[in-house]
Amino acid sequence: MRFDAKGRAGILFLFLAVIIMIVGPLGATNPNIDNSDVSSYVVVPIMMLPLLGLFIFKRQVEGNREVMDLAIGIAVFAVFVILTVLLSRALPYYFQKFRLDMLLFPIGIAGIVVTMFGRKSLRNFLPLVAYPALASPLVLFYLLGTNGAFAQANTFFVYLMVHAVSSGVTYSPPFTIDAGNYAIGVGTSCAGVAIFIALLMFLLPIAYLFDGKMKDRLYWVVSGIILLLLLNFVRMAGVAIAWIAYGPSASVSFVHSFAGMLLFYISIIAMIILLRRYGLEFPAPTRRRRQAGRSSAFELYCYGVAVILALSYLGAAWVF
Helix, strand or coil: CCCCHHHHHHHHHHHHHHHHHHHHHHHCCCCCCCCCCHHHHHHHHHHHHHHHHHHHHHCCCCCCCCHHHHHHHHHHHHHHHHHHHHHHHHCHHHHHHCCHHHHHHHHHHHHHHHHHHCHHHHHHHHHHHHHHHHHCCCCCHHHHCCHHHHHHHHHHHHHHHHHHHCCCCEEECCCEEEECCEEEECHHHHHCCHHHHHHHHHHHHHHHHCECCHHHHHHHHHHHHHHHHHHHHHHHHHHHHHHHHHCCCHHHHHHHHHHHHHHHHHHHHHHHHCHHHHCCECCCCCCCCCCCCCHHHHHHHHHHHHHHHHHHHHHHHHHC
8 A cells, every 4th residue: 555745744643642642551560571570571562562653654554534534533542541441440450450451552543543544544553453452461361370380490491401510409399409508599580471571572563574474573583582591591500500609699699680681682682683594674665656635635634633642642641
């Protein structure tokens, strides 16, 4: 589909609308990814949502707006606001715990898209519409439930690595490696699923941005998760060996805590560097064909922009 001059301006308007919408949810979110809290990954999809809104426009999208689209878009956004207000008041604990605000976000974004670009263009924005729901722990409920088992499996593999260097260590299920005078606890704080889900949530929009086959994008994302997993094994084994050799110390504890986030960024940088090995490329700029639109269509576009920005602001202010 073609992307005219007004459509190019739509990039900024949609980006701004999403930014306004996430102000409240982001303010209610822990900015730190903590493996001991499996839901802490949600900060990443919330922050990546506006960027995904920009990435959507690598496609040449041209809206076909009608007066009816304004009415439908406003109605859909109103449903989002009403449901958010009702659930936040009726179930405040579960609303925050399970991030029901983000589970409802697809409705709000769909309303904005229909208002700005029309119903027929909605299918081109499905990744943007669906993505925020991943920030609700309800969607990943079963995956998050594996946190303890995942940490236990990590502890055992770290034990095997340490045992290859120091045969005197023993494994005490579920999360402890005994090394003579020291008991090294691994547990969910060292090897929880939150950091891996956070990396997944970061890589998905980036993979969408790249040009390439769907299977190559999938391989790229999975490889990033595996890389972080391997690096984390090395980190935990290295810290455990240093703990055995030199005993507990502030420096070892510092390296343990600092290296976790450092490996997260290393994994991202490494996968960006290696993207061509997976047959992926950054999207090449394309020529845009300008089309002369009727003044009535342009006025309708302006009304749509004004409406969605106002709704985004009022929705954010009212709900949060």
